[in-house]
Amino acid sequence: MKGIIVQFRRSRHRIKEKHFLLDLGFTSRDEAKKAAGKTVSWKSTAGKVITGKISDAHGNKGLVRAIFESGLPGQAVTSEIEVSDGAAKVGSKK
Secondary structure: EEEEEEEEEOOOOEEEEEEEEOOOOOOOOOHHOOOOOOOOHHHHHOOEEEEEEEEEEOOOOOOOEEEEOOOOHHHOOOEEEEEEEEOOOOOOOO
């Protein structure tokens, strides 16, 4: 499954550098919740791959939140990502 990076997850004064909002083509929150736990990967033009994990739905229009292992560059916004069913070791704090 493919998707598009929409924006950084942010508040009024702060941008969360590893958190991104993704559009995977879902139309409702219930559809988006089913994607939680899947692995996402972004590939740069130089061939570097950064992986992350879908954490939950965002809003009621079908967007999802993803947490990446390291922050993506600003040029990644509006670029494509690949979604797979594998589990990722991202953000695991014990």
